[in-house]
Amino acid sequence: MPAPTPTCFKRSVCRAACSASRPRSSGCCPSLSSHGVGLRPHAKTHKSVDIVRRQLAAGASGVCCAKIGEAEVLADGGITGILITSPVAAPRAIERLAAFARTAEGLMTVIDHPAVAGRINVALETSLDVVIDIDPGIARAGVASPEAAVALARAVAILPNLHYRCVQYYCGSRQHIEGFADRRVAIGERAAYLKAVIAALTDAGFAPEIVTGSGTGTHRIDIDLAVFTELQVGSYVFMDKQYLDCDLTGDGTVPFETALGVDARVVSAKHSGLVTIDAGYKALSTDGGVAVVRRGAPETAFFAFMGDEHAALIAPGICETLAPGAPVTLTVPHCDPTVNLYDHYHVVENETLVAIWPVGARGRAR
Structure with missing residues (x-):
């Protein structure tokens, strides 16, 4: 019996990749460009050069990666404009980053x-643009106060190989609050804190060129709050149960199509x-509840x-x-x-297999 296979439904994937500028249905997802906001989708979701190419063709200004390994795979596939969103701190990782910076446009x-920052500066043989990561209050990574952000910007300013560009702010803990009103209150409070950090940086002479962050769960709210200049949405391209359980728009509509499934077979009945x-x-992942039936069995079947x-x-x-x-x-x-x-996507259109795309950056945890 064949093993389970991840399936991309090509029509949905292409439509979802364009959703930041072309909504699923009129009025359901505002155009980013009309709000002066850029799109830098997160490739940790799909880990695919083929999908990044389609996102860039649809108007994305760049792409995010969580780890150097993911970024290396995308760069080998000709992708430029990559932002690594997790701090690089281990000695060997800094060596890899320095080598990567020599060729990664x-x-x-x-x-x-x-x-x-000092260790990265010493390792570099070329200049590198850096982004100050701001802790949104979850104590995972990022500077923890406006004062710390300013101190880091000042430290970078005297390092010859580093060029301060912008700030990053990702409120991951707020993305999956199911109710729109509750999520808006939670992210609004965090946006006020981000504004305080930006104000402190600006007053010190370090106004950020870019404010990058947000996510699929808060994208609609973040557009309205008008703090971010670009959004790092990732899961929108596929949609999963965690986000389908959320009211993303405030009116119950779903702005992005479900474009990913795992195909399985009955082995005993x-x-x-x-x-x-x-x-x-x-x-299947186990951190977000359980899967639900998309087709082939009663949708009410319990998994x-x-x-x-x-x-x-x-x-x-x-x-x-x-x-x-x-x-x-x-x-x-x-x-x-x-x-x-998984190693590959099976891309299906109208029940026909039309392509097989490698999941090129899978397993790149470093």
């Missing part, structure tokens, strides 16, 4: 500590209310993991309608870590 990387499929813990290789679909009489070998497509709970489990 338009490269930027975040920093959040003066000592690390011996019980009236249960069938077993070949998609277990090794096939339950049954181990590394298998899961159950549970619904009254499901055994009578699904025999061993029957295909089932699942909407994934969290697209980023699910994609990281």
